[in-house]
Amino acid sequence: xxxxxxxxxxxxxxxxxxxxxxxxxxxxxxxxxxxxxxxxxxxxxxxxxxxxxxxxxxxxxxxxxxxxxxxxxxxxxxxxxxxxxxxxxxxxxxxxxxxxxxxxxxxxxxxxxxxxxxxxxxxxxxxxxxxxxxxxxxxxxxxxxxxxxxxxxxxxxxxxxxxxxxxxxxxxxxxxxxxxxxxxxxxxxxxxxxxx
Amino acid sequence: xxxxxxxxxxxxxxxxxxxxxxxxxxxxxxxxxxxxxxxxxxxxxxxxxxxxxxxxxxxxxxxxxxxxxxxxxxxxxxxxxxxxxxxxxxxxxxxxxxxxxxxxxxxxxxxxxxxxxxxxxxxxxxxxxxxxxxxxxxxxxxxxxxxxxxxxxxxxxxxxxxxxxxxxxxxxxxxxxxxxxxxxxxxxxxxxxxxxxxxxxxxxxxxxxxxxxxxxxxxxxxxxxxxxxxxxxxxxxxxxxxxxxxxxxxxxxxxxxxxxxxxxxxxxxxxxxxxxxxxxxxxxxxxxxxxxxxxxxxxxxxxxxxxxxxxxxxxxxxxxxxxxxxxxxxxxxxxxxxxxxxxxxxxxxxxxxxxxxxxxxxxxxxxxxxxxxxxxxxxxxxxxxxxxxxxxxxxxxxxxxxxxxxxxxxxxxxxxxxxxxxxxxxxxxxxxxxxxxxxxxxxxxxxxxxxxxxxxxxxxxxxxxxxxxxxxxxxxxxxxxxxxxxxxxxxxxxxxxxxxxxxxxxxxxxxxxxxxxxxxxxxxxxxxxxxxxxxxxxxxxxxxxxxxxxxxxxxxxxxxxxxxxxxxxxxxxxxxxxx
Ligand SMILES: Cc1ncc(C[n+]2csc(CCOP(=O)(O)OP(=O)(O)O)c2C)c(N)n1
Numbered sequence: 041x042x043x044x045x046x047x048x049x050x051x052x053x054x055x056x057x058x059x060x061x062x063x064x065x066x067x068x069x070x071x072x073x074x075x076x077x078x079x080x081x082x083x084x085x086x087x088x089x090x091x092x093x094x095x096x097x098x099x100x101x102x103x104x105x106x107x108x109x110x111x112x113x114x115x116x117x118x119x120x121x122x123x124x125x126x127x128x129x130x131x132x133x134x135x136x137x138x139x140x141x142x143x144x145x146x147x148x149x150x151x152x153x154x155x156x157x158x159x160x161x162x163x164x165x166x167x168x169x170x171x172x173x174x175x176x177x178x179x180x181x182x183x184x185x186x187x188x189x190x191x192x193x194x195x196x197x198x199x200x201x202x203x204x205x206x207x208x209x210x211x212x213x214x215x216x217x218x219x220x221x222x223x224x225x226x227x228x229x230x231x232x233x234x235x236x
Numbered sequence: 237x238x239x240x241x242x243x244x245x246x247x248x249x250x251x252x253x254x255x256x257x258x259x260x261x262x263x264x265x266x267x268x269x270x271x272x273x274x275x276x277x278x279x280x281x282x283x284x285x286x287x288x289x290x291x292x293x294x295x296x297x298x299x300x301x302x303x304x305x306x307x308x309x310x311x312x313x314x315x316x317x318x319x320x321x322x323x324x325x326x327x328x329x330x331x332x333x334x335x336x337x338x339x340x341x342x343x344x345x346x347x348x349x350x351x352x353x354x355x356x357x358x359x360x361x362x363x364x365x366x367x368x369x370x371x372x373x374x375x376x377x378x379x380x381x382x383x384x385x386x387x388x389x390x391x392x393x394x395x396x397x398x399x400x401x402x403x404x405x406x407x408x409x410x411x412x413x414x415x416x417x418x419x420x421x422x423x424x425x426x427x428x429x430x431x432x433x434x435x436x437x438x439x440x441x442x443x444x445x446x447x448x449x450x451x452x453x454x455x456x457x458x459x460x461x462x463x464x465x466x467x468x469x470x471x472x473x474x475x476x477x478x479x480x481x482x483x484x485x486x487x488x489x490x491x492x493x494x495x496x497x498x499x500x501x502x503x504x505x506x507x508x509x510x511x512x513x514x515x516x517x518x519x520x521x522x523x524x525x526x527x528x529x530x531x532x533x534x535x536x537x538x539x540x541x542x543x544x545x546x547x548x549x550x551x552x553x554x555x556x557x558x559x560x561x562x563x564x565x566x567x568x569x570x571x572x573x574x575x576x577x578x579x580x581x582x583x584x585x586x587x588x589x590x591x592x593x594x595x596x597x598x599x600x601x602x603x604x605x606x607x608x609x610x611x612x613x614x615x616x617x618x619x620x621x622x623x624x625x626x627x628x629x630x631x632x633x634x635x636x637x638x639x640x641x642x643x644x645x646x647x648x649x650x651x652x653x654x655x656x657x658x659x660x661x662x663x664x665x666x667x668x669x670x671x672x673x674x675x676x677x678x679x680x681x682x683x684x685x686x687x688x689x690x691x692x693x694x695x696x697x698x699x700x701x702x703x704x705x706x707x708x709x710x711x712x713x714x715x716x717x718x719x720x721x722x723x724x725x726x727x728x729x730x731x732x733x734x735x736x737x738x739x740x741x742x743x744x745x746x747x748x749x750x751x752x753x754x755x756x757x758x759x760x761x762x763x764x765x766x767x768x769x770x771x772x773x774x775x776x777x778x779x780x781x782x783x784x785x786x787x788x789x790x791x792x793x794x795x796x797x798x799x800x801x802x803x804x805x806x807x808x809x810x811x812x813x814x815x
C-alpha cells in the first residue's frame with residue numbers, strides 16, 4: 041500500500057497539531073505505520089503552524105515531499121495558500137472558510153481574498169467548509185479542527201471505528217460529546233461543497 | 237509485538253532513559269530539547285530538575301554519575317557551548333555509572349540563533365556520538381547509550397535534531413531495569429584531573445582506540461544491501477530521506493557518528509565508483525572519511541549545509557529532480573511574523589526605550605522581539621547573558637547611554653556574572669531586568685526565581701532585589717511595565733545614576749495561569765474622539781487593528797494593559813466598564 045500524505049495547516053491556537061495527532065492515532069488504530077510532526081517557529085501565538093501526517097505499510101521520511109501530498113487541510117485560507125505547493129497535481133484541499141488577519145510587521149499588502157478561486161485555478165479539488173461557524177453552532181468555535189477532520193475522514197480510507205476509538209481515547213471526557221458531534225458534522229458537510 | 241504507542245522523539249528518549257534506570261537528570265530548557273526533561277520528570281523513579289544553566293546541569297548530572305547512579309543531562313546545541321568546559325574535561329577521568337549528554341541541534345533554525353552542528357564537539361571531546369533516526373530508535377539508542385557509557389567508562393553524546401525530537405512515530409516501550417548504586421572510589425589520580433592530566437591524556441587516546449574497534453562491530457552501523465549502482469553513507473533523519481527517494485540504493489547507515497568504523501567504510505566505498513554521503517548541516521562524516529583516506533565521495537557539493545534537508549532536497553541531490561517552490565510569485569502569501577502577545581509585559585519597556593532613543597543591547601527570550609518594528613528598540617542580540625557584558629563594552633568604547641535588556645531566566649542563567657563585573661569595574665551599566673516570572677520563550681518552564689521546581693514542588697524563589705543589592709548595585713527600582721510613566725522615570729533615573737543601575741520591570745507573562753485568572757477589563761476605541769494619529773498602533777499589539785474607520789480593539793484578545801490608552805493624546809481609548 042502506498043503511503044498517504046496529509047498536511048494540516050493553521051494559525052497557532054487553532055488546533056492544527058491536535059487534529060494531526062488525532063489523524064495519526066486513527067491511522068495507528070487502523071494498524072498502519074505512521075509518522076507525524078509539526079513545524080512552528082518561535083511564536084507562542086498567531087504564527088503559522090503546519091503538520092505532516094504520513095501513514096501506510098512503512099513510513100520513512102517524517103515530512104511529505106513537496107508535490108506529493110494527497111490532502112491539505114487548512115484551518116485558515118491564507119494557510120491553504122502557504123502550503124498548497126506540497127499538494128500533488130489534482131490533490132484535495134479541505135479549507136475552512138475562515139480568515140485570520142496576520143499581524144503586520146512592515147507588510148501592507150492586502151489579504152488575498154481570492155484564495156479559494158486561486159486554488160481551484162491550479163487544478164486542485166477544493167472543498168470549502170464553514171467549519172468555524174459549524175463548531176460555533178455546536179457550542180465552541182475551537183472544535184473547527186475536528187469538523188475538518190470529519191470531512192477529511194470522508195476522503196481517506198480509515199475505518200470509522202478507528203476514528204471513534206481515537207476520539208474516545210484522546211479527547212477528555214468533558215469535551216468528547218462536542219467533538220463527536222463536530223466530527224459527524226464534518227462527515228456530513230463535505231460532499232456538498234466540492235468544486236473542481 | 238507488545239503495546240505500541242505514538243511518541244515524539246523527545247518522549248522516546250525520555251522513555252529509553254527511564255528504562256535504562258536513570259536516577260537523576262538535569263537540564264536547562266531549549267527548543268527542541270526541552271520536552272525530554274519535562275517527560276523524564278513525570279516518572280516517579282527519576283529525580284529530574286531544571287538547573288540555572290547548562291554548565292551547572294552538566295556538572296550536577298556528572299556528579300551523580302560519579303556518585304554511582306545513571307544520569308543524564310539535556311540541552312539544545314547552544315547549551316553545549318555553555319557546558320563545553322566540563323564536557324571537554326570529564327572524558328579525561330571517565331565516568332563511574334552511565335552518563336549520557338543529550339544535545340538537540342536545530343537545522344533550519346526554527347527556534348535558534350545559529351545553526352551549529354554539534355557533532356564536532358564529540359570529536360573534540362573524544363567521546364562516542366550516537367544519533368537515532370526515528371522515535372522507535374530513539375528509545376532503543378538511549379538505552380544502548382547507557383550501556384556503552386558504562387562499558388567504556390565514558391560520557392556518551394546523544395545527538396538529536398528538531399525533526400527527530402518533534403516527530404511522533406510508533407514506539408514499543410519496554411520495562412525499567414533498576415540498578416545498584418556503584419560505589420565511588422576516591423582515586424585522586426583518576427578524578428583530580430589538573431594534577432594527573434598527563435597520564436589521563438594518554439589513557440584517553442587509548443580509550444578512543446578501543447572505541448574505534450568497537451565502532452567496527454557496533455550493531456547500529458548497518459549496511460542495507462540494495463542495487464549495485466548507488467551507494468550511500470548516511471545517518472539519522474537524512475537516512476529516512478534516502479530510503480524515501482532511493483529505496484533500492486545500497487546504504488551504509490551510521491548509528492554511531494564518532495568514531496567512525498574505518499575498515500567497514502573503506503570496504504563499503506571500494507564497492508562503488510562514487511559514494512553519496514547524505515548528512516544534514518556540515519560535512520562532518522564526509523570530512524572524517526576524507527581524513528581516513530576515503531575520497532570517492534560526493535557530499536556537500538550536492539547537499540546543502542544550510543538549513544534543513546528534506547526528501548525533496550535529497551532527491552534533488554541524488555537525481556537532479558527539481559524541488560517545487562511555493563505559489564508566492566502568483567498570489568499574496570503574507571507572512572505571520574512572531575509578535576509579542578497582547579498585554580505582554582515586555583511591550584511597555586520597549587515603548588519606553590524607543591522613546592528614549594538610547595542604544596540597547598538585548599538578550600535571548602521573547603523580549604528579543606523588541607528589535608522588530610514597530611519598536612526597533614533592541615540593537616544587538618547574540619547569546620544568553622550577553623546583554624549586560626556587551627553594554628559594559630559599549631560604554632568602554634565611549635557610548636554614553638546604553639541599556640541592557642535581559643529576562644529573568646536569562647539573568648539567572650548567565651547575566652549575573654556580567655553585572656558583577658560591571659559593579660566591580662565601576663561601569664555605569666543600566667540594566668532592565670524584564671521579570672515575567674517564567675521562562676517564556678521555551679514554553680513556561682520554572683526556574684530558580686519562580687518558586688517552583690520542575691516536579692511542581694514549592695521552592696525558595698530568588699529575591700532579585702536582595703541579590704542585586706548584595707553584589708553592590710546601589711540604584712535599584714521595581715516598576716510595573718504596564719505603567720509607562722513610572723517605567724520611563726525609572727529608566728531615566730538609572731541612566732542618570734553614576735554607577736550601575738538595575739530596573740526590574742515586573743509583571744507576570746500573560747499566558748501563565750495566574751494571569752489568566754485575573755479579571756480582565758478590555759479597552760475600546762471611541763471613534764468620535766479619535767484623531768487618527770495612529771500613535772496607538774505603535775504598541776504593535778495584536779489586539780489592536782486598523783479597521784475600516786480607524787483603530788479597533790479585539791475585545792476578546794485585549795488584556796486591559798491600557799498601553800494604547802496611555803499613548804492616546806485625545807483619550808479616545810477607554811476601559812469598557814467606563815462606557
Ligand atoms: C545557551 C542557551 N540555552 C537555552 C536557550 C534557549 N532559550 C531561548 S530564550 C530562553 C529563555 C528565555 O527566558 P527569559 O529570559 O525569562 O525571557 P522570556 O522569554 O520569559 O521573556 C531560553 C532558555 C538558548 N537560546 N541558549
